Amino acid sequence: MRILIIEDEAALRERVTAQLREQGYAVDSAADGRTGLYLGQEYPLDAAVVDLGLPDLSGIEVIRRWRAAGRKFPVLILTARGRWQDKVEGLEAGADDYLVKPFYTEELLARLRALIRRTGGWTQAVLRCGPIALDTGAQQITLSGQAVELTAYEYKLLEYLMLHAGTVISKTELTEHLYQEDEDRDSNVLEVLVGRLRRKLDPNRDLNPIETLRGRGYRFRLERTAG
Amino acid sequence: MNSLRGRLLIAASVVLAAFLGLTGLSLDRAFRDSALAAVEDRLQAQVYMLLGAVNVDAFNRLTLPQSLPEARFSTPDSGLYADVMDGQGTLIWHSPSLLGLALPFFPAVRNPGDTQFAPLEASDGTPLFVLAFTVSWEVARNQYQLYTFRVAETRQDFDDQVWSFRRGLWGWLLASTGVLLAAQGLILRWSLQPLRRVATEIKDIEAGRQDELSSGYPEELRPLTMNLNALLRQGRAHLERYRNALGDLAHSLKTPLAVARGALENDTDADELRRTLGEQVGRMNRTVDYQLQRAAAAGRIALSAPLPVAPLARKILDSLAKVYADRAPQLCAEIAATTVFYGDEGDLLEILGNLADNACKWCRRQVVVRVHPADHDGRMELVLEVEDDGPGIPTDQAPLLLNRGQRADPTVAGHGIGLAVVRDLVEEVYYGRLEIGRGVLGGARVRARLRFQANGG
Numbered sequence: 001m002r003i004l005i006i007e008d009e010a011a012l013r014e015r016v017t018a019q020l021r022e023q024g025y026a027v028d029s030a031a032d033g034r035t036g037l038y039l040g041q042e043y044p045l046d047a048a049v050v051d052l053g054l055p056d057l058s059g060i061e062v063i064r065r066w067r068a069a070g071r072k073f074p075v076l077i078l079t080a081r082g083r084w085q086d087k088v089e090g091l092e093a094g095a096d097d098y099l100v101k102p103f104y105t106e107e108l109l110a111r112l113r114a115l116i117r118r119t120g121g122w123t124q125a126v127l128r129c130g131p132i133a134l135d136t137g138a139q140q141i142t143l144s145g146q147a148v149e150l151t152a153y154e155y156k157l158l159e160y161l162m163l164h165a166g167t168v169i170s171k172t173e174l175t176e177h178l179y180q181e182d183e184d185r186d187s188n189v190l191e192v193l194v195g196r197l198r199r200k201l202d203p204n205r206d207l208n209p210i211e212t213l214r215g216r217g218y219r220f221r222l223e224r225t226a227g
Numbered sequence: 228m229n230s231l232r233g234r235l236l237i238a239a240s241v242v243l244a245a246f247l248g249l250t251g252l253s254l255d256r257a258f259r260d261s262a263l264a265a266v267e268d269r270l271q272a273q274v275y276m277l278l279g280a281v282n283v284d285a286f287n288r289l290t291l292p293q294s295l296p297e298a299r300f301s302t303p304d305s306g307l308y309a310d311v312m313d314g315q316g317t318l319i320w321h322s323p324s325l326l327g328l329a330l331p332f333f334p335a336v337r338n339p340g341d342t343q344f345a346p347l348e349a350s351d352g353t354p355l356f357v358l359a360f361t362v363s364w365e366v367a368r369n370q371y372q373l374y375t376f377r378v379a380e381t382r383q384d385f386d387d388q389v390w391s392f393r394r395g396l397w398g399w400l401l402a403s404t405g406v407l408l409a410a411q412g413l414i415l416r417w418s419l420q421p422l423r424r425v426a427t428e429i430k431d432i433e434a435g436r437q438d439e440l441s442s443g444y445p446e447e448l449r450p451l452t453m454n455l456n457a458l459l460r461q462g463r464a465h466l467e468r469y470r471n472a473l474g475d476l477a478h479s480l481k482t483p484l485a486v487a488r489g490a491l492e493n494d495t496d497a498d499e500l501r502r503t504l505g506e507q508v509g510r511m512n513r514t515v516d517y518q519l520q521r522a523a524a525a526g527r528i529a530l531s532a533p534l535p536v537a538p539l540a541r542k543i544l545d546s547l548a549k550v551y552a553d554r555a556p557q558l559c560a561e562i563a564a565t566t567v568f569y570g571d572e573g574d575l576l577e578i579l580g581n582l583a584d585n586a587c588k589w590c591r592r593q594v595v596v597r598v599h600p601a602d603h604d605g606r607m608e609l610v611l612e613v614e615d616d617g618p619g620i621p622t623d624q625a626p627l628l629l630n631r632g633q634r635a636d637p638t639v640a641g642h643g644i645g646l647a648v649v650r651d652l653v654e655e656v657y658y659g660r661l662e663i664g665r666g667v668l669g670g671a672r673v674r675a676r677l678r679f680q681a682n683g684g
Contacts, residue, residue, distance in 0.1 A: 084580030
């Protein structure tokens with residue numbers, strides 16, 4: 001998942017960036033509205049966290065311009081003042097949720113996960129497709145009720161595929177959304193990861209949860225069962 | 228021209244001067260006309276007198292006696308003259324007063340019965356009024372002869388009369404202009420006195436000698452002074468709230484700071500210290516939030532247009548629909564389009580936002596927001612009601628919830644200061660009441676009654 005953080009307070013921005021990376025997110029960050037606006041318009045984001053009180057271009061204005069340019073990724077606003085007038089203004093401009101400073105990182109993570117889930121069309125914290133269940137909160141996978149051990153990268157890949165279950169996702173899109181800029185983007189790595197996922201999720205070779213569409217990408221083909 | 232007094236004075240003076248000037252001119256003209264008519268009448272009378280004195284001699288010629296009833300005809304240079312011409316323009320008689328003088332040429336041939344009157348000059352240049360009257364005289368049986376009788380009077384008397392009238396007229400007009408201008412100045416001074424009083428009182432307020440404008444202003448100024456007072460009161464209330472909030476803030480931050488310092492000074496282990504600091508940071512955060520939101524309340528704003536409530540409630544519900552998209556509660560507003568709120572938009576958003584947010588946290592499926600005006604002992608109130616179909620609030624918990632920073636369920640996200648902020652807004656800023664009860668949906672119903680919800684409150 002690729003997340004953009006626009007926050008002018010360096011300490012807060014760096015802390016949140018570090019914590020999100022720890023959670024396996026690819027994170028871009030900006031210290032001012034103009035850079036943030038540019039990143040949001042150029043990068044394939046899954047969500048953005050925008051502070052309302054930015055030095056040059058206000059957070060509200062950044063969100064408004066993204067929305068005007070047709071950018072649809074979910075936006076979480078951070079506000080120092082808990083007044084409803086600010087919250088309403090932000091949400092009206094196109095934000096999807098708000099968080100009042102100071103906040104607990106767990107709360108920010110939970111809100112972001114919920115926003116990203118919602119964008120994929122899921123309303124529950126646990127994504128279920130056939131016998132496979134992915135708990136976005138605990139980051140755990142079960143196959144017919146049995147826990148499946150995944151590495152961090154395997155989990156990220158499966159989460160992205162399941163969030164967009166039913167849609168074809170190209171390798172480029174996967175790379176863009178799952179990796180930091182500076183990481184190795186060899187597409188063979190993806191193929192190896194998908195192969196490992198298939199072995200872990202489909203040991204008997206009768207489920208075939210991830211199909212490969214030659215030249216187009218991958219699709220998680222199991223029907224969504226809940227949410 | 229930046230003074231009202233100056234404007235009024237100049238405008239009124241110009242009008243007054245124009246009015247008196249025109250009055251003077253028309254009176255002058257009327258007097259002249261009537262004096263002239265009097266001269267003509269007088270000369271006509273003299274002509275009739277002459278006609279009465281005429282005799283016809285043996286040769287059928289007109290003669291006039293030596294002594295006429297009007298003595299001035301007989302006195303040379305008396306100022307009253309007469310002569311008679313026959314039909315051919317030949318002078319057949321002139322009064323002895325015309326000694327050495329001649330009346331000016333006057334077209335003599337005319338029709339019988341005609342009168343002509345004109346200001347002319349005598350042969351020596353003396354200005355005269357001349358009246359000529361032509362008669363057809365029966366000098367013998369069936370024999371008629373035309374004669375023109377002319378009477379002239381010097382213009383001196385007339386001019387003297389007109390001049391003395393003018394002197395009187397313009398003298399009086401000027402005197403009354405002066406009196407009227409003075410009266411007008413006094414009237415202006417008296418009428419504008421309340422404005423000067425406002426200015427003085429405002430200076431006193433600026434200097435801190437006075438809190439607000441006194442009463443007893445004329446009707447026209449009362450809206451101004453009353454609104455000014457309302458603004459002043461509002462400003463003071465704001466300042467008061469800020470001061471109290473700052474005082475409370477400083478005071479209530481001291482306790483967690485003291486606890487934190489105590490923890491640092493004692494030899495507590497790292498986990499214990501982290502726990503204590505975490506608790507105190509949370510407490511300070513709630514305190515800051517609560518006090519700042521309290522201070523930010525604007526209150527009833529003087530001179531503000533009433534705000535329609537429905538669009539604002541819509542904004543809140545739309546926002547909450549986004550925030551609670553996972554649970555997708557049914558958010559419903561029952562507000563008439565005509566319902567208005569007298570106060571600050573931010574305050575109303577704060578009250579509705581906090582109440583509806585709480586309701587969304589607790590509801591199972593449904594949240595209803597109702598706003599309607601109500602008459603309470605003759606005072607207009609605005610009743611804001613938010614209810615949900617959740618578990619409701621036990622009666623013994625209600626007063627607890629209204630205390631600052633209290634949270635009924637710490638597991639539900641939120642600061643827990645929402646209700647306390649709403650209570651402060653409702654009770655301290657809008658002098659209303661906040662009631663917690665059970666609604667028709669089965670869950671909690673929070674009802675806020677706001678006072679001063681009518682114009683001019």
